[in-house]
Amino acid sequence: MPTAWLELPEDTPFGLNNLPYGVYTTPQDPETACVGVRVGDHILDTAACAQALGDPNADILDHPTLNPFLAAGRPTWQAVRRSVTTWLTDTALRPAVEPHLVPVEDATMHLPFEVADYVDFYSSEHHATNVGKMFRPDAEALTPNWKHMPIGYHGRAGTVVVSGTPVIRPAGQRMDGDDPSPVFGPSRRLDIEAEVGFVVGTPTRTGERVPLPALADHVFGVCLLNDWSARDIQAWEYRPLGPFLGKSFATSVSPWIVPLDALATARVSPPPRDPALLPYLDDSKEEPWGLDIRLTVGLNGYTVSEPPFSGMYYTAAQQLAHMTVNGASLRTGDLFASGTVSGPEREQRGCFLELTWAGREPVALPDGNQRTFLEDGDEVAISAWAPGPDGGRIGFGEVTGRVLPATL
Amino acid sequence: MPTAWLELPEDTPFGLNNLPYGVYTTPQDPETACVGVRVGDHILDTAACAQALGDPNADILDHPTLNPFLAAGRPTWQAVRRSVTTWLTDTALRPAVEPHLVPVEDATMHLPFEVADYVDFYSSEHHATNVGKMFRPDAEALTPNWKHMPIGYHGRAGTVVVSGTPVIRPAGQRMDGDDPSPVFGPSRRLDIEAEVGFVVGTPTRTGERVPLPALADHVFGVCLLNDWSARDIQAWEYRPLGPFLGKSFATSVSPWIVPLDALATARVSPPPRDPALLPYLDDSKEEPWGLDIRLTVGLNGYTVSEPPFSGMYYTAAQQLAHMTVNGASLRTGDLFASGTVSGPEREQRGCFLELTWAGREPVALPDGNQRTFLEDGDEVAISAWAPGPDGGRIGFGEVTGRVLPATL
Numbered sequence: 001m002p003t004a005w006l007e008l009p010e011d012t013p014f015g016l017n018n019l020p021y022g023v024y025t026t027p028q029d030p031e032t033a034c035v036g037v038r039v040g041d042h043i044l045d046t047a048a049c050a051q052a053l054g055d056p057n058a059d060i061l062d063h064p065t066l067n068p069f070l071a072a073g074r075p076t077w078q079a080v081r082r083s084v085t086t087w088l089t090d091t092a093l094r095p096a097v098e099p100h101l102v103p104v105e106d107a108t109m110h111l112p113f114e115v116a117d118y119v120d121f122y123s124s125e126h127h128a129t130n131v132g133k134m135f136r137p138d139a140e141a142l143t144p145n146w147k148h149m150p151i152g153y154h155g156r157a158g159t160v161v162v163s164g165t166p167v168i169r170p171a172g173q174r175m176d177g178d179d180p181s182p183v184f185g186p187s188r189r190l191d192i193e194a195e196v197g198f199v200v201g202t203p204t205r206t207g208e209r210v211p212l213p214a215l216a217d218h219v220f221g222v223c224l225l226n227d228w229s230a231r232d233i234q235a236w237e238y239r240p241l242g243p244f245l246g247k248s249f250a251t252s253v254s255p256w257i258v259p260l261d262a263l264a265t266a267r268v269s270p271p272p273r274d275p276a277l278l279p280y281l282d283d284s285k286e287e288p289w290g291l292d293i294r295l296t297v298g299l300n301g302y303t304v305s306e307p308p309f310s311g312m313y314y315t316a317a318q319q320l321a322h323m324t325v326n327g328a329s330l331r332t333g334d335l336f337a338s339g340t341v342s343g344p345e346r347e348q349r350g351c352f353l354e355l356t357w358a359g360r361e362p363v364a365l366p367d368g369n370q371r372t373f374l375e376d377g378d379e380v381a382i383s384a385w386a387p388g389p390d391g392g393r394i395g396f397g398e399v400t401g402r403v404l405p406a407t408l
Numbered sequence: 409m410p411t412a413w414l415e416l417p418e419d420t421p422f423g424l425n426n427l428p429y430g431v432y433t434t435p436q437d438p439e440t441a442c443v444g445v446r447v448g449d450h451i452l453d454t455a456a457c458a459q460a461l462g463d464p465n466a467d468i469l470d471h472p473t474l475n476p477f478l479a480a481g482r483p484t485w486q487a488v489r490r491s492v493t494t495w496l497t498d499t500a501l502r503p504a505v506e507p508h509l510v511p512v513e514d515a516t517m518h519l520p521f522e523v524a525d526y527v528d529f530y531s532s533e534h535h536a537t538n539v540g541k542m543f544r545p546d547a548e549a550l551t552p553n554w555k556h557m558p559i560g561y562h563g564r565a566g567t568v569v570v571s572g573t574p575v576i577r578p579a580g581q582r583m584d585g586d587d588p589s590p591v592f593g594p595s596r597r598l599d600i601e602a603e604v605g606f607v608v609g610t611p612t613r614t615g616e617r618v619p620l621p622a623l624a625d626h627v628f629g630v631c632l633l634n635d636w637s638a639r640d641i642q643a644w645e646y647r648p649l650g651p652f653l654g655k656s657f658a659t660s661v662s663p664w665i666v667p668l669d670a671l672a673t674a675r676v677s678p679p680p681r682d683p684a685l686l687p688y689l690d691d692s693k694e695e696p697w698g699l700d701i702r703l704t705v706g707l708n709g710y711t712v713s714e715p716p717f718s719g720m721y722y723t724a725a726q727q728l729a730h731m732t733v734n735g736a737s738l739r740t741g742d743l744f745a746s747g748t749v750s751g752p753e754r755e756q757r758g759c760f761l762e763l764t765w766a767g768r769e770p771v772a773l774p775d776g777n778q779r780t781f782l783e784d785g786d787e788v789a790i791s792a793w794a795p796g797p798d799g800g801r802i803g804f805g806e807v808t809g810r811v812l813p814a815t816l
Contacts, residue, residue, distance in 0.1 A: 143647045153649040154562040158739045168615045170734035207576045207815045239551045241561040242650020245734040326578035326653040331566045407615045
């Protein structure tokens with residue numbers, strides 16, 4: 001890897017091996033959202049730089065969302081990645097490129113892409129087992145289908161918001177204990193779910209399937225995702241058609257989409273599967289698509305959990321193969337998420353439902369406070385990194401959100 | 409109601425009281441999709457006519473989808489409805505209007521709006537009870553929440569298609585009887601669900617709720633919907649997060665969106681509810697939003713069922729109030745559907761799962777064939793009408809689809 005002419009902070013997680021994409025505005029021109037690539041503590045105005053240098057992909061980058069670039073497909077993603085690397089390393093280009101660098105602290109980040117459909121999976125065995133024990137104490141923790149397919153459902157695409165957007169506490173029906181009928185009010189069990197999201201670029205036609213090896217032809221990149229969840233609303237409503245209002249009020253995503261091509265050194269083998277999977281999901285003879293992404297969940301500035309993504313039972317390749325095996329088409333901007341990332345240890349659980357065992361074991365914070373579920377004013381920040389080449393880190397930045405009181 | 413200068417077929421369900429909206433192309437200009445209003449056996453090129461007559465709303469109609477018109481809000485919907493009525497009744501305008509009429513048989517209909525989020529409810533007590541008995545024979549047919557809220561879930565917006573689009577038989581996992589593990593293959597239990605869909609025009613902000621009386625401020629109109637369902641895939645996958653691949657391969661909608669304003673004479677009281685609903689769902693003191701829409705389900709040209717929409721337990725006003733009570737925002741183009749419309753009698757059931765009682769009681773067709781679930785080549789057509797003023801009918805047209813073999 002050549003060296004950047006731009007001075008990068010030591011050990012930056014946004015080095016030349018990362019180069020994630022986002023959409024930003026500046027105070028000088030708050031109406032014009034631009035595609036930017038992050039490098040160190042700067043954002044490169046990608047379209048402007050491409051235009052200045054006569055790059056053939058300038059036009060698809062000159063939009064207020066990533067969608068046209070996502071739709072262009074993998075050869076274009078790779079071509080632009082090579083171009084950006086050249087722009088930042090070829091000192092002869094420095095005079096042309098440098099004017100298009102914006103300090104990250106001057107920028108406001110926006111939702112980086114228009115979300116088409118949003119699908120949320122449920123692919124951590126630890127999470128699914130823990131939730132099963134709490135939601136269905138009289139049954140097997142894992143439903144009989146769980147080890148045969150990545151269970152998932154469609155969420156609300158219209159309420160996917162960018163990191164930093166406040167989240168209003170939802171109201172809804174809940175059934176308290178042995179009450180004869182439900183009551184209505186603000187959720188008392190507002191929770192997070194720390195997840196990893198995958199952004200589809202290349203669409204498919206109806207009836208087309210995406211086999212396991214084709215993941216990188218369709219998925220452009222990876223973000224962090226907080227699937228805010230109202231556990232009391234969810235527990236009462238979810239039978240038999242699944243979560244609805246307990247989830248649909250907000251889903252937050254990180255502003256930076258890390259290209260899948262930046263995660264080559266993060267690929268690891270997923271855990272062994274038993275029983276064996278059906279052929280369309282069997283990745284035992286494929287290059288593994290497990291990813292060593294290390295999440296940190298922060299509450300009001302304190303780390304409360306460090307969920308390891310590497311232990312997820314199903315990979316993104318399996319999720320995409322499953323999602324399309326019935327012939328359902330993909331659109332540019334489709335977003336699918338891993339489901340809550342939880343490891344085997346308590347301090348690796350990716351939601352408060354699990355961390356506090358349904359509220360029975362509060363989490364103690366260093367400031368003397370404790371939490372079962374989220375209180376108004378709480379600020380959640382989920383961050384992550386993955387191993388890069390040469391011992392470096394590939395950073396995902398963070399997805400944050402503060403809880404606002406219900407608007408009843 | 410004044411009389412049209414245009415000669416309309418006797419007893420047409422597309423008279424001046426209806427005036428539904430769609431999007432069409434003609435063979436003369438197959439690349440230019442236009443917004444059209446149906447009247448009798450003709451389509452009025454709405455934007456061209458508005459432009460010719462200097463109507464102030466010409467611009468929002470001059471698009472290949474209804475979305476800009478939907479976004480304009482109810483006063484605009486009503487203004488354009490008044491304008492169209494004037495154009496078709498004022499004989500002085502006939503020379504200017506008549507050139508913009510296209511025979512309906514010359515037109516190809518397209519998906520009339522870009523679907524934002526798609527939500528499917530489950531609001532027929534008869535359907536939910538029947539499905540509960542078949543899917544969960546050891547439990548109460550209705551889950552405990554069912555009579556307290558309109559149960560719903562998000563479907564796949566990207567696979568909503570217009571009537572006439574062929575439907576490829578999906579493949580997926582199913583669990584046969586007491587087999588130890590699932591098998592993969594084309595669905596053997598491909599089914600339909602005859603439903604009524606509601607199209608959102610006016611969006612809301614996050615945290616805003618849509619109370620019962622505000623339905624008509626947000627919902628522009630009504631269509632027919634076929635929620636194709638693979639029952640074997642669905643039965644195996646749906647626990648605990650609800651239907652996913654058993655539904656996501658295709659959802660068909662009729663090409664004509666009947667304005668809610670055309671259904672004033674179809675409003676009826678919904679059935680009594682016991683137990684009483686929570687205040688945000690209690691419509692006992694509201695103008696009723698039950699709708700007397702009479703559906704017909706046809707298979708290969710034979711009527712197999714006539715589901716009555718008037719008996720639905722929850723109305724669209726309640727569905728919308730519920731969907732937004734947690735603060736989830738609405739977008740222009742959101743589509744929500746009633747759930748399968750089934751009446752109390754066998755010949756009123758809106759899907760083959762119920763009509764054949766999970767395949768155990770085949771439906772005999774007049775041609776000597778019988779059906780449990782759909783076979784390749786089968787053509788389904790769902791049509792409907794509602795009472796209009798003066799004994800006339802408001803027609804919804806139909807939503808059709810033919811089953812193509814799996815593409816395994």
